Amino acid sequence: MSLFWSLWIMLLVVLNLGITFFLYLWAPRAKIPVREDGTSGHVWAHGVLREGVHRLPTWWVVMSGAMFVSGFIYLALFPGFGAFKGLLHWTSHGELAENAAANNARLDELMKRFSLYPIEQLSNDAEAQQLGKRLFQDNCAACHGRAGKGNQLLGAPDLTDSDWLYGGEGKDIYTSIHDGRSGVMPPWASLGEDNVKNLAQYVLSLSGRPHDEKAAEAAKPLFATCAACHGPDGKGNTALGAPNLTDQIWLHGGSLNDIETSIRDGRTGHMPAWSPRLTDDQIRVLAAYVYHLSRTDHEPSP
Structure with missing residues (x-):
């Protein structure tokens, strides 16, 4: 990967993660003006439906935080941040080569056994x-x-x-x-x-x-x-x-x-x-x- 494309991918990753992480931290603390009845003032159906304002559910905050942590860990372990190869140095080519080698080893054992018998048997x-x-x-x-x-x-x-x-x-x-x-x-x-x-x-x-x-x-x-x-x-x-x-x-x-x-x-x-x-x-x-x-x-x- 060239230096340009590596930097471009790093910029996109930082920009997207940075914006979403900022919103994640800011959203629970954002002050939204509400009326005395706890609604935002937005109404539908001639006032029958009113928009309420509530805090983000705890389960959503915890799950979202876990997803960010998982994302950061992934970028540290696996390639995905520009030309950085990841701490595990994993590649799809490497995994394919390992799987092919394991499969060939098993096939070699089978072929050795198959060679002992005539085709009819x-x-x-x-x-x-x-x-x-x-x-x-x-x-x-x-x-x-x-x-x-x-x-x-x-x-x-x-x-x-x-x-x-x-x-x-x-x-x-x-x-x-x-x-x-x-x-x-x-x-x-x-x-x-x-x-x-x-x-x-x-x-x-x-x-x-x-x-x-x-x-x-x-x-x-x-x-x-x-x-x-x-x-x-x-x-x-x-x-x-x-x-x-x-x-x-x-x-x-x-x-x-x-x-x-x-x-x-x-x-x-x-x-x-x-x-x-x-x-x-x-x-x-x-x-x-x-x-x-x-x-x-x-x-x-x-």
Whole structure:
């Protein structure tokens, strides 16, 4: 703080405290002229209401005096009087550093314990779940939602079901968070609109949904092109991030129009790598929380 601003703040403090303290000392002793009936002479409502004059209540005088004493003590102990740092030399930065150091020390102990267990077992630890939930809400909820239910508009998958594009084991989830994922479904508009519609019917047939059997049968040979990623039976491929087409789980929507759009225009998805932002230990805890979201048959805590 420059000398000018330090002096300016000191002037304001002295001026405000000085005026209010003077009024505090003067007010109980001030002589206010009153009439014989103890009123000041101010009347309202044609004399029905008259202004009385009484001494300040003792409780008000005592409390006000205590507030002044507290104010003077505060200015002596803490920064607030210009550039004076206070007798305690307290700063908000210092308190933040102390709290952060204490929190980091506690986290270090937790992380050491967490490192003893694989992600699958860590997913049942109550303290790991508490920390993982906070990490998830701070970093993942923007796309996957606070409850992990996903977002079709963003292409963010539901993390609470049993369907995994890149595998649902602890190491798979850890890799997805640590390194990120990028998936591309190429557009197949070059096949022609009729073939796109027929393929959509065939995809519907794979999951046992109502479909046009004739159109699906016509598209069956064309699906050989799709089988390179999705497999000949449409079960998907976690190595490529190709989704399973035989279940009822749809990343970009499962209506006929959604499926046709996916085939015709293609889809792209990007899961950013969180290793630049989170430590490896934090990613392990986060992976354990995500693993926990999709499983209801949990084992006892370690």
